[in-house]
Amino acid sequence: MTPAVPGPQVLLTARGLVKEFSVRGQGGAFARKRVLRAVDGVDVELRAGQTLALVGESGSGKSTTARLVARLLEVTSGTVEFQGDDVTRLSGAALHRFRSEVQVVFQDPYSSLNPRHTVERIVTAPLVYQGRSVPGGARAFTRSLMERVGLNPDHSERHPAQFSGGQAQRIGIARALAVGPKVVVCDEAVSALDVSVQAQVINLLRRLQREEGYSYLFIAHDLAVVRQIAHRVAVMHQGRVVETGDRDALFASPAHDYTRALLAAVPRIRPEWEAARRARARTRETADGKRETT
Amino acid sequence: MTAIGKTPPLLEVEELNVTFPTPQGAVDVVRDLGFTLEPGGSLGIVGESGSGKSMTSLAIMGLLPPRATMSGRVRLAGRELSGLTDRQLRRVRGDRIAMVFQDPLSSLNPYYTVGTQIEEAYRAHRQRVTRRQARRVAVEAMERVHIADAARRVDHYPHQFSGGMRQRVMIAMALCTEPDLLIADEPTTALDVTVQAQILRLLTEVRQETGAGLLLITHDLAVVSEMTEEVLVMRAGACVERASAERLFSDPRHPYTRALLDAVPRLDDEVGELRTVHGRGPSPAAGATEGDER
Numbered sequence: 001m002t003p004a005v006p007g008p009q010v011l012l013t014a015r016g017l018v019k020e021f022s023v024r025g026q027g028g029a030f031a032r033k034r035v036l037r038a039v040d041g042v043d044v045e046l047r048a049g050q051t052l053a054l055v056g057e058s059g060s061g062k063s064t065t066a067r068l069v070a071r072l073l074e075v076t077s078g079t080v081e082f083q084g085d086d087v088t089r090l091s092g093a094a095l096h097r098f099r100s101e102v103q104v105v106f107q108d109p110y111s112s113l114n115p116r117h118t119v120e121r122i123v124t125a126p127l128v129y130q131g132r133s134v135p136g137g138a139r140a141f142t143r144s145l146m147e148r149v150g151l152n153p154d155h156s157e158r159h160p161a162q163f164s165g166g167q168a169q170r171i172g173i174a175r176a177l178a179v180g181p182k183v184v185v186c187d188e189a190v191s192a193l194d195v196s197v198q199a200q201v202i203n204l205l206r207r208l209q210r211e212e213g214y215s216y217l218f219i220a221h222d223l224a225v226v227r228q229i230a231h232r233v234a235v236m237h238q239g240r241v242v243e244t245g246d247r248d249a250l251f252a253s254p255a256h257d258y259t260r261a262l263l264a265a266v267p268r269i270r271p272e273w274e275a276a277r278r279a280r281a282r283t284r285e286t287a288d289g290k291r292e293t294t
Numbered sequence: 295m296t297a298i299g300k301t302p303p304l305l306e307v308e309e310l311n312v313t314f315p316t317p318q319g320a321v322d323v324v325r326d327l328g329f330t331l332e333p334g335g336s337l338g339i340v341g342e343s344g345s346g347k348s349m350t351s352l353a354i355m356g357l358l359p360p361r362a363t364m365s366g367r368v369r370l371a372g373r374e375l376s377g378l379t380d381r382q383l384r385r386v387r388g389d390r391i392a393m394v395f396q397d398p399l400s401s402l403n404p405y406y407t408v409g410t411q412i413e414e415a416y417r418a419h420r421q422r423v424t425r426r427q428a429r430r431v432a433v434e435a436m437e438r439v440h441i442a443d444a445a446r447r448v449d450h451y452p453h454q455f456s457g458g459m460r461q462r463v464m465i466a467m468a469l470c471t472e473p474d475l476l477i478a479d480e481p482t483t484a485l486d487v488t489v490q491a492q493i494l495r496l497l498t499e500v501r502q503e504t505g506a507g508l509l510l511i512t513h514d515l516a517v518v519s520e521m522t523e524e525v526l527v528m529r530a531g532a533c534v535e536r537a538s539a540e541r542l543f544s545d546p547r548h549p550y551t552r553a554l555l556d557a558v559p560r561l562d563d564e565v566g567e568l569r570t571v572h573g574r575g576p577s578p579a580a581g582a583t584e585g586d587e588r
Contacts, residue, residue: 057486194342199557224559265491266561267516269543276544277555
């Protein structure tokens, strides 16, 4: 899983993204409107089959950037180039096509899945919405999709509430994959999960990328999670990208003060405790291995 | 460390059981839990969602919802808390025990200034305190948690503070009665990582100054490894392992603890396949279980 240098072709390029929101200033209903610039001149380059992580704290503009790229929000200015088109200007059939190419997985699986619908209805909805037929019929399609994301295909008639948080997030991933996208935007997709479940979903995303070649735009506030999945990392702060780089280089020698502060703030288990634990685990594994071979 | 027999432990929990009635029958959310905390000591209770860690802290404080039933003994400095009336318990809470919760915004009243709320907390536990004395205590408490310009900020409302500053206010409120025990339930979970680092540093600092014991409830293994001398791992309502932080992190003995530590994403790790915890154990909310997926 080493990032390829100089790397595969660029799939999606955003240049000079700006997003302004007008917010009411202090002073109630008569207050003058203020303009808040949530994203302030951001450039993003996503390569085929790779993961670009946008990392930052709350209010850094990382989620807004992701939504601009996925065209869930309209830009104030800037361009998003994907397969020769400027995504910000697409409409009609072209926009529909774009929606099949770029899909989003959200943070909270329960609130982003319709609780009254079955898995089958949820994962086939994007195709139905786009007026496309479901290849091989809804049931067979759902079953194979559920297998790909590690869910039991016999549960296709169940409702979201009958699944655990990690499983519900797999349904969210299945729905994103249903239309056969090239790009999946993961907006804090593993942030709400328990650590053991989070590891499973990260493994799933990595396996899907390995086997099926998706590009991920991975939005996260957790640097340790980013370290597990990203090829390239862009650090955002106050609406701007302060530093971009290959994952290993950025983690090993962060160039920007803010990146350094962010890395320094991450709580960590003492290295000597970690080393001791790993040494013990290795010894156990060798011992187990010997026992099995004899 | 005090000689045994002279000073009783700060906190003793014995055979604690908490049960909730559900339509499917009674669910044990805490099962036969026992531990002691010496004066000035620190214990971290760590577990995933549904492990019973927060129910444990609520049971100690006598803050369980009315429909929960609890058995077992909780002693604070040798004094039995489990048999006390609500009124007696209220005196102990806040006076000798103070609590810091995850979400400071929902624990603070938006209609009163933070100063008023700290003063109220102080006066509720101290007899014959004048308003001026209480106000001085409030300003001092805010200075102690490094809120700049405390004499002015004391008259501000909660919404005028950032998330991290609000958590400082909560800590100021918790400390103003000079408690012997501070219970912090996910105190930094809602905060950005740089703010989390500041709040954790502050908690350590005030403990050193006041000598208060700390019971830290968290899902974050790295946080607990930095904060407490002892660690108790909970799963499905029960303790699976308890040890000094050094022993637990360098030589975990229980398979669940080992799997949990393997699943923690790390900043400085060579990225391999993340280990995952197989099975989540009996979930207290019966139904979905996690972990069979590849």
